[in-house]
Amino acid sequence: MHAYRTHTCGQLRKSDVGATVRLSGWVNRRRDHGGLIFIDLRDHYGITQCVIEPDAPAFAVVDQLRSEWVVTFTGKVVHRLEGTANSDLPTGDVELRIETVAVQGRAQELPLPVFGDLDYPEETRLTYRFLDLRRERLHKNIMLRANIVTSLRRRMIEQGFTEFQTPILTASSPEGARDFLVPSRRYPGQFYALPQAPQQFKQLIMVAGFDRYFQIAPCFRDEDGRADRSPGEFYQLDLEMSFVTQDDVFNAVAPVLAGVFEEFANGKKVTPADQFPRIPYAEAMLKYGTDKPDLRNPIEIVDVSTVFGHADVEFKAFKNKIVRAIPAPGAGPQPRSFFDKLNEWARGEGAAGLGYIQFEDEGGTLVGKGPIAKFIPAAALAEMVKIAGVKAGDALFFSADAKADRAANLAGMARTRIGRELNLIPQDEFKFCWIVDFPMYEWNEEEKKIDFSHNPFSMPQYDREKFLSLNNTDAETILGLKAYQYDIVCNGYELSSGAIRNHDPDVMLKAFEIAGYTREETEQKFAGMLNAFRHGAPPHGGTAPGIDRIVMLLAGEENLREVTMFPMTQQAQDLLMNAPSPANQKQLKELHLRVIYPEK
């Protein structure tokens, strides 16, 4: 007989009755009846009830077992007594009658109970992650993650992609997030950088002629955490394809994502792969006030600036402003506090407030109510009703600002909030869309210069010769340029970002020049890539869905830590392994480093 087990704890059935078996696992729970002890033994596969009576030789040892001790039981599988079967357990028809016991590992009193599904403080959960991972919720999530990754790999390989590894120690690249640096021992004062993404490598793989690449790629960015953004590191399904148009990338990626969602969504509705709406960036900003709209929310924002511009509309606060209206279907009868709360929230966000009109039916005509309704004559009101598509019983909120992006932004946040408050967001759906036609550049107000608004490696949607002859006095043209740059969004989360790449060295130099990099700087920073592009580069493009967020959505979690095996805190510390930690003098010396602590 095997030293530890003949079966797992999820395996025994009626058909095993009579067999002598051996099980190993953790003591999930013990029920001591004095004359009779039940032990629920748990392993990765399940739970089996084990039982012992006082006259058994092993009784004295079993009597001492406590929660989370690791033990091996040997004994006979028996039917449970009439009426004592447990239909909640797959093994619930039988139990193991303990004949011998071996203690493999004792456990101290637990800082975090494994049994039960209460919530515990993050600090405890992270410090004792190995205990938390034993618990059902996390154990299940991590297995889900593994299965999703396996499915993604299979789907990619079936589509003719090949998985390649790329370096972890590489060079820092300009733009983007703060890098993690690794000091070089052999080259004093020089540093490797951990890749923010294998962006340049995957493009080089295309130049090298491998045609279709993918990788479950670790990415490192020294940025602060959020619920949907781990500090430090995360994983992407990184992919790149040669000789493709934007449509080819869409047709390759959508089935993988829709497929994996259908496979793991547990019956929730998923947008079919060939039906992801394509929403231009500008339209998304107008209708949803964000470039990552939650399409489950039926509310669509409209622009009503012109209505408030009419001479007979005397609401001064909205004059000469961009005014966006957010319809709130059915919100009309809500109590005053509903509107006050939203207004308060908007002020908290730095806005002047969130004006509103409630619509009521008065003898067959639609009339506006509320603090600002009296400033709007009937004709203007009717115009607004038509634009916004509201009816009696609805309300309309207003977000106004001199700057369009700020008005859009607040409207977007209000849309989300109103949708939630009014319960307009169905919970049993995954709604995908493509956001396309991102601007190539944006104006950096702080530094008064033109910046890349997204990935600097994207191909501009513009005639090559005209692009090369642009100069910085054409600011308006430049800021109006779109790129072959696209995102995949699902339920309000940005799942993926990608582009058709710029594989033309002259266009690339020009693109960086517009963003303020001299040709020399670009030549130096991207020597490898530019050099490669000068030796026969295929047109190529790709994208990189975030694995962590995909798993989070499919697990129904709202925090990445729930789907990450060993996460860091929001302050980027690993409480289990104690990272980061100081380097010793010898290490520092080898690396030619001296630490200068910040002044307090």
Added chain:
RNA sequence: GGGGGCGUAGCUCAGUUGGUUAGAGUGACGGCCUGUCACGCCGUAGGUCGCGGGUUCGAGCCCCGUCGCUCCCGCCA
């Protein structure tokens, strides 16, 4: 870097207007119990109320500072 929330027994929490010895459940320990599966019953131990300072006759509670976790803003090509 900034703003909000939280911090009381191993764990989850309660704790009134500032008022005597800070409570409950659970876990731990001991006793009883032969069919439980959140077993039950009895008992015992367990507290730097995150930490430091202040106000007060008196602080878990009020004030100031600080630390930790978290959510958000900044940041995230």
